[in-house]
Amino acid sequence: MDIARSMRALADAADAPNGVVDWDAVAEAAKGAVDPGDVRVEPAEREAIAADVRAARDGLRAASGVSFDLPDSVEVQSRHHWIDANVATFERVLRPLERRGGGVFPGVARSVNTGTMAVAVAFLARNVLGQYDPLLLADGAGPGAAGGPNAARSGGHSDHGLYFVRPNIRRVAAELDVDYPRFRRWIAFHEVAHAAEFAAAPWLSTYLEERMEEGVEALSEGSLSRESFAELNTAMTAVEGYAELLMDHAFDGEYEELRVKLDERRGGGDPLTRLLKRALGFEMKREQYERGAAFFEAVADETGVATTTLVWDAPENLPTEAELDDPGLWLDRVARA
Template sequence: MAGYVDWEFAKTTGRTLVPAGPAIGPDEAAAEVEAIREAARAAYGPVAETSRLSTPPDSPEAIVVDRPTWISMNADSMQALLDPAIDDMIAAKGHSEPNALVAAIGGKVTGAEVGGLLAFMAGKVLGQYDLAPGGTPQLMLVAPNLVQVQRELDVDAADFRAWVCMHEETHRVQFTAVPWLRDHLVSEARRLVVDLAPDPDRVTELARDIVQRLPEVFGEGGTGIADLFTTPEQRAQVANLTAVMSLLEGHADVVMDDVGPAHIPSVATIRARFNERRKGAGAADRLLRRLLGLEAKMRQYRDGAVFVRGVQESVGVEGFNAVWTSPETLPLAAEITDPQAWVRRVHE
């Protein structure tokens, strides 16, 4: 599969293009890494108590990484996720294998594209639960980004570390306390890769549609450039997977803010400034975010949090936790913005 994406070249490209982190001396950096580790450990109890979900004791602890390491780990996970899907896509759509020269050139091109995307994201992500298909799932906290954002917001460093770790620890709890969830998301993502791949015979038609529909990407309701390549049926599939992602992100936001007042004195200030920061990106950054669908991700946090709070107000935290019973109890796309519809389907 290296003929389709040169993953090592993607890593090299990403590490070359990623911006340097904030200026910080070696001693201060070591102290920051240890402080982040301690904040991650301190989040275990409050998150478990608030979410009423428990991580098994043998689950790996969070690791603290720099931007190049984040790029390498994500490239490995993307490879593990996509290579089987590409095999299935070739089999399903009858594509032929490229010759060696085409494969080598194409692999470098796609590797460069992936590396550029990873370089952009590596400067944005504060933390991530890496599903690591075929490997060991791991919670990562990106130290330079935590330092940079804390400085930009001008908030208490210890409180900010704790606040971010509450959110990310919630993701670790979601996937370790609900063991079927990881395999479900990986299989759904692979299935979508196969389903969304365009038929070669439609490439010309797609190119014409892209020119006609490009303004949709820049509209407030657009979800990113992927909209230009998908049919209504495919967008419905994406919407249901997006609903699950909204659930995960919204649940983490609700837990982090519910835990906050008792453990993070300046949580209200952090939340207010963090939300303002999301609005304040420059024009070029906003354009790239919209093209990549990151603006839609911001809506995931908002819609998911509204869903979680709406369900909890109706049936409490234990009633909400029925969402983790099976894939059939996950919210559908229409239910994310209508929590009572989910309550009626699952509880009545």
């Protein structure tokens, strides 16, 4: 950790004449606030990670009935690598606010906007375990070398990548008192589950990005697009819930104790951590996991796992807000029509 680095970055942002957020300074300040962690991966662990991902692919193909390939690269990242890979995504998503001079908080000084974003990015960098990011993939641009699905690279960034933030996975495994290789394998299955659903729904990444852009565009104009954010939340509830369902059917080992500990972690932490989680939408994400999983479990229990895949045939097949709480309505509209 290098707080002086963070302070210098924020001071430079205050001096810059243009823009309401200095994204280079966001990255620098966030890196100064976060220890990068160790990503030196021995050959045996590198192969173990690749084996985890291959096992996840095979298990999830069998559970879902969806044929899909792995992303072009599997990347083992430090926290600083994760920051570099994601700051450009935040910048692109918030670009409408930048164009209109609204910033993250309209009317607030550039240095405060930059500092606010740096705090958010640093917090996420300390907590993200793995990532398959459809918004990033939809952009189709990003530096970094691609590798095959049997490779586990250290650092870098690819526009078609599956990310594992190794220092965070090791730390959380220790905090939860669970075996690191088993926990790492669990994360691999979870992230590859997202690859499966985006393969089943080629339209999904564009759908999510359009709702995000519509919502941010409205904010930049001083209004709130409740419809866009509601549709985004409903779609993400389906995304997270379907991944949870596939995990339950595909993970090759005992997981109940691990699931309980992970659920407790999602809602835990000291008061400041809980406040930051709430501000950054972690509570919403936890609700998406739980609500989405309950919806898909009910559908699978009544008609089988294969029926759940119908949700990805077209945007119109996504469950509505009412259907999430009453899966029978979705079955009547989509599966029994």
